[in-house]
Amino acid sequence: MKLPKLQQLKYLVALHDTGHFGQAAKKCFVSQSTLSSAIQALEEQLDSQLVERDHKTFVFTALGQDVVLKARKIIELSSDLVATSTSNGDEFVGELHVGIIPTIAPFVLSELIRHSSKTYPNLKLFLREDTSENSLALLRSGQLDMVLLATPYDTTEFVELTLARDPFFKVSHPDNTNGQIYLLESEHCLSDHAISGCHLTDNSHIHPFQASSLNSLLAMVEGHKGETYLPKLAINSGVLNHSELVSEPLRYENAARNLSLVWRKTSQRREFYVAVSSMFKAVVDNKLL
Structure with missing residues (x-):
């Protein structure tokens, strides 16, 4: 019996996650024809239809959905196998792939790298x-081992370990009189956390402009003499330096986000993840002092 190749399973999972052959191919760094041919070959090997296609659309068959679930587990176990083999039994040797969201990454990246190099010199x-x-999505597909993100967020399918509470501050121009509020694009969960935690219930005060980065956001707030809401992690990192903007703490008890690490529930490296999380917590706690 000819067994499926791991790469074929990765292509199938990517197609399921993106819902688009072109995007799946781009995600896997191959041509669309290569990805399509590999999935067709997989179907021939399994002697089953996994994807129903017509000229413009496609849907996964019931069997295809089941194969995707099993493929995820195989990919994850393969990643764990490589990590374990590379480390020769020492979990702090080898590679650790971590995703970090943009409203956390700029403030912890350099210190995480320094801390890791010093504490775990053999860990890449x-x-x-x-x-x-x-x-x-990358964590789900096995391309990342862990993700450092802000919660609350839907992480029910993963293990979530909260590292710290990151309170929000109101950031405004001293001459702010119209109360116009500027936020990041909806792709950034920081906006959702600010709206819910800071009780921004009056949408009429939220400006339709949505920034794609914190730098753009602060430039708009300063230029238009408006206001926004930023977490302490950003404030402590000096994002307001060399600007006219000022910050003030909020009285709302729930005006905060949590900084959390998540990983797959099925991972065999749980003990290692718990151990290495102490490094992330030390960095985060130091930034929030």
């Missing part, structure tokens, strides 16, 4: 900055 730390949605 690979950090990838991306949105929560994309990072969790």
Whole structure:
């Protein structure tokens, strides 16, 4: 019996996650024809239809959905096998691939790298900055080992370990009189956390402009003499330096986000993840002093 190749399973999972052949191919760094041919070959090997296609659309068959679930487990176990083999039994040797969201990454990356090099000199730390949605998709597919993100967020399918509470501050221009509020794009969960935690219930005060980065956001707030809401992690990192903007703490008890690490529930490296999380917590706690 000819067994499926691991790469074929990765292509199938990517297609399921993206819902688009072109995007799946781009995600896997191959041509669309290569990905399509590999999935067709997989179907021939299994002697079953996994994807129903017509000229413009496709859907996964019931069997295809089941194969995707099993493929995820195989990919994850393969990643764990490589990690264990590379480390020769020492978990702090080898590679650790971690995703970090953009509203956390700029403030912890350099210190995480320094801390890791000093504490775990034989551990190669690979950090990838991306949105929560994309990072969790990469975690789900086995391309990341862990993700550092802000919660609350839907992480029910993963293990979540909360590292710290990151309170929000109101950031405004001294001459702010119209109360216009500027936020990040919806892809950044920081906006959702600010809206819910800071009781921003009056949408009429939220400006339709949505920034794609914190730098753009602060430039808009300063230029238009408006206001926004930022977590302490960003404030402590000096994002307001060399600007006219000022910050003030909020009285709302729930005006905060949590900084959390997540990983797959099925991973065999749970003890290692718990151990290495102490490094992330030390870095985060130091930034929040």
